[in-house]
Amino acid sequence: MEQEIVFTCLKCIQPIGEFYVGVMNHEDLITISYADIRRLETGNEMREVEVYTGIQRELSTNRAKEIGKYVNMVDATFPTSVILHINAQDIIGYDSKTGLMRLPFKDNIAKVLDGQHRIAGLENYSQGGQTFQINVTIFVGMELEDQAIVFATINKTQTAVNKSLVADLFEFATHRSPQKTAHNIVRALNQKVGSPFNNKIKILGTANDKEKETITQATFADALIKLLSKDPMTDRDIYKRGKVPAKFDDKDLQTRPLRNLFIDKQDSTIAKIILEYFEAVQKRWPTAWNVVEPEMILNKSTGFIALMNLFHDLYLKIGPIGAVIEARSYTTYFNLATLRDEDFNRTRFIPGSGGQSNLYKTLKQQIGL
Incomplete structure (x- = not known):
C-alpha cells in the first residue's frame, strides 16, 4: 500500500480559482517538494515557470546556509x-x-512556486525530534500560465524591507543582543547635545532637521555591530535562551575589540569610545564633517564607513583594548594626514x-598605520 501524508487543509476561493491552505511537517x-537544492548545486538550470515568465531567480547557496542556521534558533519562524x-x-x-488532505509520500510531487531557500534551509533543521511545521499554499492542476502569474506576481511585487526599520525594531526587544546594543548607542549619540552625531543620523519616526541627517x-x-560580534544572530539566540555568549581571547579581540565590553554590558563605555573618536574627526575636519553639501562625502556613508574601518586600526594601535581613548590621542594621528576638508x-x-576603500587606505597611509 502506498504511503501517505495526511494533514489539515482549508479550501480558499479567490478570483484565480480554488487553492488549499494547510500545515505540513x-x-x-522536504520529501514531496521538487528538490530545488539540486539547482543550488548545478547553477544555471531554469524551471519551466521561470522560462515561461522570463524571470530567473538566482538561488544562493549562501542564502540557503543562512536559513539553515536560522531555523535552529530559539525564535525561528516562517510566518508566510x-x-x-x-x-x-x-x-x-x-x-x-x-x-484532511491526503498526498502520496514520495519525492517530487509538489512544484515549488515560492519558498525554495526555506525548504533548502530546513534540511539543516536539527532540534532533536521537535517538529517544525510549515504553512503551505497548494494550487492544484493549474495551467502553466496561471502558475506563471502566481510566480511573477510574487517576484515583481515584493519590496525589500528598509534596513533602518529592521535596526529600529530592536528597540522593542526584551533580550540583550548586539543589534539592540547598537540600536541604543546609535540613538544615544544622535540625541546627545554636542555629539558629532547630534541629529545627523536618519532615525525612523523622528522629526529632526532633515537637512543635517547624512548617515542612516x-x-x-x-558598522558598530562588526566591532561587537562575528555572529550577531547566534549571540542574540544565546541571550534568548537565558545564557551569555562567550568573551573573546586576545587574538579574536584584534578583530572585534569592543566584544568583551559588550558581554560585560558596558554599553555606555562603548558609546563613549566611539564618541571620543568622532570628536577628533570633527575637530580635524570641521567643515567636511559638519557642512552638508551634495559633493561632500566625509559625513555620509562613504566617509563614515571608511572612518569606522580606520577606527578599528587606530584603536588597536593606541590601546589598550577596552579603554576609553580620549579624542586628543586620535587627533595626534589625524594631524599627520594631509587631506584637507575640501x-x-x-x-x-x-x-x-x-x-570607502580608497579613503580608508589613503588615511591609513597618511597617518602612518
Whole structure:
C-alpha cells in the first residue's frame, strides 16, 4: 500500500480559482517538494515557470546556509506560506468535511512556486525530534500560465524591507543582543547635545532637521555591530535562551575589540569610545564633517564607513583594548594626514565601496598605520 501524508487543509476561493491552505511537517515538505537544492548545486538550470515568465531567480547557496542556521534558533519562524503546485492526479483525496488532505509520500510531487531557500534551509533543521511545521499554499492542476502569474506576481511585487526599520525594531526587544546594543548607542549619540552625531543620523519616526541627517541608522548600526560580534544572530539566540555568549581571547579581540565590553554590558563605555573618536574627526575636519553639501562625502556613508574601518586600526594601535581613548590621542594621528576638508569630495572618493576603500587606505597611509 502506498504511503501517505495526511494533514489539515482549508479550501480558499479567490478570483484565480480554488487553492488549499494547510500545515505540513517540515520533513514531509522536504520529501514531496521538487528538490530545488539540486539547482543550488548545478547553477544555471531554469524551471519551466521561470522560462515561461522570463524571470530567473538566482538561488544562493549562501542564502540557503543562512536559513539553515536560522531555523535552529530559539525564535525561528516562517510566518508566510511556501507556495506549491501539485498535479490533480497526484492528490489521493481531500475531505471537505474533515478538512484532511491526503498526498502520496514520495519525492517530487509538489512544484515549488515560492519558498525554495526555506525548504533548502530546513534540511539543516536539527532540534532533536521537535517538529517544525510549515504553512503551505497548494494550487492544484493549474495551467502553466496561471502558475506563471502566481510566480511573477510574487517576484515583481515584493519590496525589500528598509534596513533602518529592521535596526529600529530592536528597540522593542526584551533580550540583550548586539543589534539592540547598537540600536541604543546609535540613538544615544544622535540625541546627545554636542555629539558629532547630534541629529545627523536618519532615525525612523523622528522629526529632526532633515537637512543635517547624512548617515542612516542601519549604516551606523551595521558598522558598530562588526566591532561587537562575528555572529550577531547566534549571540542574540544565546541571550534568548537565558545564557551569555562567550568573551573573546586576545587574538579574536584584534578583530572585534569592543566584544568583551559588550558581554560585560558596558554599553555606555562603548558609546563613549566611539564618541571620543568622532570628536577628533570633527575637530580635524570641521567643515567636511559638519557642512552638508551634495559633493561632500566625509559625513555620509562613504566617509563614515571608511572612518569606522580606520577606527578599528587606530584603536588597536593606541590601546589598550577596552579603554576609553580620549579624542586628543586620535587627533595626534589625524594631524599627520594631509587631506584637507575640501578633499573629501565625490570626485576623489566616489560613493560606494570603491570610495570607502580608497579613503580608508589613503588615511591609513597618511597617518602612518
